[in-house]
Amino acid sequence: MVKFDYRCLLQLITFKMSNKLKIIAFALTGIIVFSCTHAPKVKEAIKEPVKIQLKTAEEKSSIPIDTIKDNLVAFIAGMANNLPKGEAASNWSKYAREIDRLFERADTFRFKKMQRWAKGELINDQSIKTVFYPFSGPDILNADIFYPDADQYILIGMEPIGSLPDISKMSPASVKSYLGMINNSLKDVFKRSYFITAKMSSDLRKTQVNGITPLLTLFIKRTGHQIVSIHLVGIDSSGNCQNIDSIKNRSNITTGVRVDFLSPSKNKIQSVLYFRTDLSDKGLEANQGFKTYLSQLPQSYSYLKAASYLMHSDNFKMIRNVIFDKSLTILQDDSGIAYKYFDKSKWNISLYGVYVKPKDEFKYINEPDLKKAYSLAKYRPVPYSLGYNWRTDHSNLLYAIKGKPVTAK
Numbered sequence: 001m002v003k004f005d006y007r008c009l010l011q012l013i014t015f016k017m018s019n020k021l022k023i024i025a026f027a028l029t030g031i032i033v034f035s036c037t038h039a040p041k042v043k044e045a046i047k048e049p050v051k052i053q054l055k056t057a058e059e060k061s062s063i064p065i066d067t068i069k070d071n072l073v074a075f076i077a078g079m080a081n082n083l084p085k086g087e088a089a090s091n092w093s094k095y096a097r098e099i100d101r102l103f104e105r106a107d108t109f110r111f112k113k114m115q116r117w118a119k120g121e122l123i124n125d126q127s128i129k130t131v132f133y134p135f136s137g138p139d140i141l142n143a144d145i146f147y148p149d150a151d152q153y154i155l156i157g158m159e160p161i162g163s164l165p166d167i168s169k170m171s172p173a174s175v176k177s178y179l180g181m182i183n184n185s186l187k188d189v190f191k192r193s194y195f196i197t198a199k200m201s202s203d204l205r206k207t208q209v210n211g212i213t214p215l216l217t218l219f220i221k222r223t224g225h226q227i228v229s230i231h232l233v234g235i236d237s238s239g240n241c242q243n244i245d246s247i248k249n250r251s252n253i254t255t256g257v258r259v260d261f262l263s264p265s266k267n268k269i270q271s272v273l274y275f276r277t278d279l280s281d282k283g284l285e286a287n288q289g290f291k292t293y294l295s296q297l298p299q300s301y302s303y304l305k306a307a308s309y310l311m312h313s314d315n316f317k318m319i320r321n322v323i324f325d326k327s328l329t330i331l332q333d334d335s336g337i338a339y340k341y342f343d344k345s346k347w348n349i350s351l352y353g354v355y356v357k358p359k360d361e362f363k364y365i366n367e368p369d370l371k372k373a374y375s376l377a378k379y380r381p382v383p384y385s386l387g388y389n390w391r392t393d394h395s396n397l398l399y400a401i402k403g404k405p406v407t408a409k
Contacts, residue, residue, distance in 0.1 A: 063228060063262055063269060069217075070227040072164055076182060076214055077221040083167060095179045102190050103222060111145055113384040118146045121350075121380075123401065128328055130154060132300040134279055134319060135307040138212035140272050141219040146331065147301050153272040154297070155216075161257050161276055162211015164230070181209045182218070213257055216274060220261045228260040228269055235275065239292025254290045279319045280310075294322045302327040304336030306387050309358070309365050312338040330400040333387040334358070339370035342400060349373075353382035353396035356389065 071082040078099030081092050129151035133143050136155040143153050165178060209215075217227060232244040234253035247253055256275035263270065277283065277290055284291045302323050304311075311320045320337055323330060330337070330347075334355060342349060355374040358365045374396075382395040389395050 073217045073221045077218045110384045130300040132302045138216040155274040160211040162213045225261040233258045235293045237289040297326045302330045304332035307335045347400040350399045351377045352380040356394040
């Protein structure tokens with residue numbers, strides 16, 4: 001508060017006024033001073049609310065972003081060319097437009113429909129933080145669409161892990177070739193909604209795109225996230241997941257990659273772990289460390305798509321039982337776990353779409369009990385194409401929720 005000098009006021013008044021008025025002025029000044037110094041205290045006036053401009057999600061976040069890798073992935077994803085001059089291919093803009101068209105078309109005809117369907121049909125239990133997606137390849141894209149709020153996604157496949165390229169050491173012609181290979185690798189997932197494992201493994205071994213990491217991070221970036229970190233990891237013989245550099249004895253480990261990423265709208269770190277390993281009974285028996293790792297999984301949302309009907313046979317009993325044991329829900333097409341293996345007294349099963357017996361390379365698969373269940377169940381459409389029946393309107397989904405002993409709906 002600014003102090004008021006009443007003596008100055010008095011001198012000013014006495015200088016200008018007559019002697020008679022001096023007395024009056026002096027008296028009045030005294031009253032003013034007395035009133036101001038002895039007045040009862042009053043409550044401070046209510047202030048107007050202070051308008052605070054909220055920071056953006058990126059400003060609020062104190063989570064460090066690996067800008068070098070984030071910029072590199074943005075370049076590979078056709079989203080931004082933030083690399084130093086001279087390191088980008090001259091045709092990057094053309095490549096970016098092609099990738100944009102792929103995603104825009106898929107977003108219109110598949111992704112948005114999947115998101116709407118998931119919001120209306122899938123339960124959202126806040127206690128479940130993990131999505132388990134075996135036989136996935138690098139397909140974090142579909143898992144994120146169905147379960148966008150998970151803390152971690154665990155993907156397992158047979159494709160090599162690979163790494164991001166060092167664009168700075170590549171010629172413009174090599175960069176052009178590399179981007180073309182990325183484009184080719186994406187064709188199956190956009191056309192069919194899944195990767196063809198044998199074809200992809202062969203393609204990755206033959207090209208500069210030496211594994212799933214570039215594609216995995218591309219999908220993460222394209223779904224609106226920022227790359228926090230990328231680390232090679234391994235499952236040791238005790239079933240512990242560690243950074244590969246921390247494992248001294250690497251003779252019998254399952255290798256993988258962990259990508260931590262940030263969604264600015266959620267302001268939290270999410271993680272995807274991809275492991276390359278054989279999930280057959282024979283493979284798991286020979287890999288006790290990974291078998292132990294699976295036994296330690298938390299309760300999860302499990303997702304299965306284009307899984308080659310492997311868990312229909314007795315050669316994949318172990319992973320089938322892991323899924324039953326560790327899942328609160330299972331979302332799958334008919335290529336996942338055979339319908340006959342679901343204990344109907346423990347699972348509440350909803351069927352969607354239309355079931356048609358598999359053809360071509362999977363024509364040996366026969367599920368009369370699933371066909372009968374579809375004939376008795378209330379029809380629920382699948383408003384998008386997914387899985388092996390992508391060419392037709394015969395997409396099907398089974399959604400099972402544990403702990404509700406009712407028969408199929």
